[in-house]
Each structure stands twice: as structure tokens, then as C-alpha cells.
Amino acid sequence: MLDDLKHYKKVVGVKQSTKAIENGIVAKVFIAKDCEQRVVRGIIELCEKQSLPIxxxxSMKQLGKACGIEVEAAVACILK
Known part of the structure; x- marks a missing residue:
């Protein structure tokens, strides 16, 4: 499933992911289990409202690596 992040168009990070979800262009959301919940609470709520799969x-390190970046990532989204 994480391989999808390498093969499809994506956004990485809380701000970019929030904008993409609000604009209705997200197909799937990935969230790191070890990130602070206050950071992703808004994204989780948006996903629930739009019935997006999470x-x-x-870990954030694993998510960052799957996205092809050298830093940790709390959230990443595959775009439609």
C-alpha cells in the first residue's frame, strides 16, 4: 500500500494535505501513527466528513521514506 505513494501523484505534509482534502482532489490518506494527534486531528475530521479512507x-520516518523524501512526514495523500 505504501508503494502507491511512489507511483501516483501525491501531496506531503499537513498544510498541503488539508488543502487537497478541502478541494476534493484526494483519493487516499496516509497518517503516521507516531505523530502528535493535535497535528492531524483536523485532517482526520475532514476525512471522516468526506468518507476518505485513512x-x-x-512511523513518520517510514512515511517520509515511502514518499521519497529524506525527512519525516506526518501525513501524505494520493491525489485523484
Whole structure:
């Protein structure tokens, strides 16, 4: 499932993900389990409102690596 992040158009990070979800262009959301809940609470609420599937990833480091970046990531989204 994380391989999808390498093959499809995506956005990474809380701000970009929030904008993409609000604009209705997201197909799937990935959230790191070890990120602070206050950081992703708004994204989780948006996903629930729009019935978007959320996949939880073990760590921010793992999510960042799956996105092809060298830093940790709390959230990433695959775009439609």
C-alpha cells in the first residue's frame, strides 16, 4: 500500500494535505501513527466528513521514506 505513494501523484505534509482534502482532489490518506494527534486531528475530521479512507503507517520516518523524501512526514495523500 505504501508503494502507491511512489507511483501516483501525491501531496506531503499537513498544510498541503488539508488543502487537497478541502478541494476534493484526494483519493487516499496516509497518517503516521507516531505523530502528535493535535497535528492531524483536523485532517482526520475532514476525512471522516468526506468518507476518505485513512491508512495508518507505523512511523513518520517510514512515511517520509515511502514518499521519497529524506525527512519525516506526518501525513501524505494520493491525489485523484
Amino acid at each position: 491508512t495508518y503507517v507505523d
